[in-house]
Amino acid sequence: MSAEKVVIFDTTLRDGEQSPGASLSITEKLKIAQQLAILGVDVIEAGFPISSPTQFDATQQVAELVGAPATGPVIAGLARADEKDIEAAGKAIAAAKNKRIHTFIATSPIHMEYKLKKSSDEVLKMAVEAVKCAKGFVDDVEFSPEDACRSDISFVVEVLAAVIEAGATTLNIPDTVGYILPYEYGRIIARLKSETKGIDKCIISTHCHNDLGMAVANSLAGVRNGARQVECTVNGLGERAGNAALEEIVMAIHTRADFFESDDVKTLLTNINTKEIHRTSQLVSRLTGFVIQPNKAIVGANAFAHEAGVHVDGILKERTTYEIMTPESIGLGGSRMVLGRHTGRHGFEDRCKHIGFKLTEAELERAYQRFLEIADKKKEVFDEDIGVLINDEIRIVEKTYELEYLHVASGTGTLPTASVKIKIKDEVKQAAACGDGPVDAAYEAIREATGQSPKLENYSIRAVTGGKEALGEATVKITEDGRTHIGRGVSTDIIEASARAYIDAINRMVATKDKGQPPELKAEL
Ligand SMILES: [Zn+2]
Numbered sequence: 001m002s003a004e005k006v007v008i009f010d011t012t013l014r015d016g017e018q019s020p021g022a023s024l025s026i027t028e029k030l031k032i033a034q035q036l037a038i039l040g041v042d043v044i045e046a047g048f049p050i051s052s053p054t055q056f057d058a059t060q061q062v063a064e065l066v067g068a069p070a071t072g073p074v075i076a077g078l079a080r081a082d083e084k085d086i087e088a089a090g091k092a093i094a095a096a097k098n099k100r101i102h103t104f105i106a107t108s109p110i111h112m113e114y115k116l117k118k119s120s121d122e123v124l125k126m127a128v129e130a131v132k133c134a135k136g137f138v139d140d141v142e143f144s145p146e147d148a149c150r151s152d153i154s155f156v157v158e159v160l161a162a163v164i165e166a167g168a169t170t171l172n173i174p175d176t177v178g179y180i181l182p183y184e185y186g187r188i189i190a191r192l193k194s195e196t197k198g199i200d201k202c203i204i205s206t207h208c209h210n211d212l213g214m215a216v217a218n219s220l221a222g223v224r225n226g227a228r229q230v231e232c233t234v235n236g237l238g239e240r241a242g243n244a245a246l247e248e249i250v251m252a253i254h255t256r257a258d259f260f261e262s263d264d265v266k267t268l269l270t271n272i273n274t275k276e277i278h279r280t281s282q283l284v285s286r287l288t289g290f291v292i293q294p295n296k297a298i299v300g301a302n303a304f305a306h307e308a309g310v311h312v313d314g315i316l317k318e319r320t321t322y323e324i325m326t327p328e329s330i331g332l333g334g335s336r337m338v339l340g341r342h343t344g345r346h347g348f349e350d351r352c353k354h355i356g357f358k359l360t361e362a363e364l365e366r367a368y369q370r371f372l373e374i375a376d377k378k379k380e381v382f383d384e385d386i387g388v389l390i391n392d393e394i395r396i397v398e399k400t401y402e403l404e405y406l407h408v409a410s411g412t413g414t415l416p417t418a419s420v421k422i423k424i425k426d427e428v429k430q431a432a433a434c435g436d437g438p439v440d441a442a443y444e445a446i447r448e449a450t451g452q453s454p455k456l457e458n459y460s461i462r463a464v465t466g467g468k469e470a471l472g473e474a475t476v477k478i479t480e481d482g483r484t485h486i487g488r489g490v491s492t493d494i495i496e497a498s499a500r501a502y503i504d505a506i507n508r509m510v511a512t513k514d515k516g517q518p519p520e521l522k523a524e525l
């Protein structure tokens with residue numbers, strides 16, 4: 001029996017980036033796209049090019065850099081069923097060897113009536129025109145009937161048959177609002193597969209949102225019923241409650257291949273190198289600022305931690321008693337090498353490569369300098385520390401403000417005070433303030449020095465590794481004018497990590513404000 005492949009379509013850079021506050025700079029998107037290629041995803045949806053000049057540039061650069069090899073992933077650009085959108089997508093992905101335009105229009109009564117203000121006949125016509133137009137740019141065209149799951153399925157059958165006729169090769173069935181349950185979704189896919197004319201030549205795809213916590217279950221129900229592409233995001237990022245988590249989909253297919261086997265369904269496989277899952281998850285988490293919950297399936301910190309005595313005993317005797325996957329299968333474990341202050345540049349570079357970071361000369365230099373600073377304070381530097389450091393250094397936004405100096409005094413019965421020096425281009429501004437606690441005082445001083453006072457929405461700190469010398473990683477979420485920005489900072493000193501995170505968030509806020517860009521158009525797919 002030969003195996004059948006499930007195409008992994010990653011939309012971390014498009015749907016995932018639409019998570020509030022997850023906006024990424026172009027450099028960050030490129031880093032993620034490179035890692036996605038190493039992970040082995042088949043398709044990277046790089047952006048929604050018409051939505052803003054930055055989205056266009058980002059998609060174009062991903063197409064040029066990651067889409068260059070003939071064996072590389074397909075680079076997809078999203079477009080509404082509109083000529084201008086399709087043209088922008090076509091231009092943005094032009095440099096990729098393998099490219100796809102993904103166009104969509106809503107087919108549910110509620111969306112057609114209230115959002116599009118169009119009749120079903122008009123929608124059908126627009127869908128066909130869009131696919132024909134996309135065919136003028138690429139061979140590989142994907143079509144999505146947005147909000148398919150709340151649509152009249154006979155109408156979806158009609159639209160799909162028409163777009164197949166027009167040349168669409170992948171048909172994606174989005175559960176845009178995360179409303180469907182697995183059994184229903186499976187039935188929809190089965191019905192579309194059996195009733196749509198010409199669908200045998202095409203790939204059916206899933207795109208499920210997690211509003212009821214069903215995104216992965218629905219996607220797999222789709223696969224069980226004949227879908228052979230899954231749209232998903234790393235760590236399940238995405239609008240609202242998010243999209244289907246790539247790592248869960250892939251590991252479910254790998255671990256439970258038997259579930260998908262039957263008389264007419266052969267063994268399923270994906271092109272994913274599962275050993276890259278953990279690394280990819282960490283990179284996306286750090287660059288987007290979205291912390292992974294410890295109990296998150298596959299990639300959470302506790303996913304492979306067995307603590308209860310009886311489990312540990314079982315695991316020691318025979319791993320499979322309580323372990324359905326090995327930590328090694330997602331790239332955890334293996335050798336743990338410790339670096340210290342005497343580690344040279346070469347040793348550091350080798351270690352970075354070993355844990356999966358390919359850095360440019362400039363990035364390596366910055367990371368090495370930070371490593372030396374940290375190795376000075378912390379005797380043993382672990383792989384996890386290096387990962388955090390590098391991610392901190394490549395989280396590149398223009399550094400309008402840089403922390404030069406921080407001094408905080410606090411204690412029982414004293415009023416916490418902080419003084420800071422902030423470098424602003426060639427100038428250094430100094431400020432001092434007091435607050436309810438040391439972090440509050442530091443933030444007040446930073447607001448004073450920078451003249452920026454965004455609303456602080458959320459603040460958290462975690463230790464990267466165990467022990468009292470652990471690196472602290474702070475994450476802050478700020479808002480201004482309805483936009484959210486997430487900042488991160490690391491240091492052996494948690495107050496300094498907190499100050500760095502706050503300044504990082506402010507730099508991100510200023511970077512979008514200075515360009516005077518209107519809020520990006522969102523594709524609610
Ligand atoms: Zn979506």
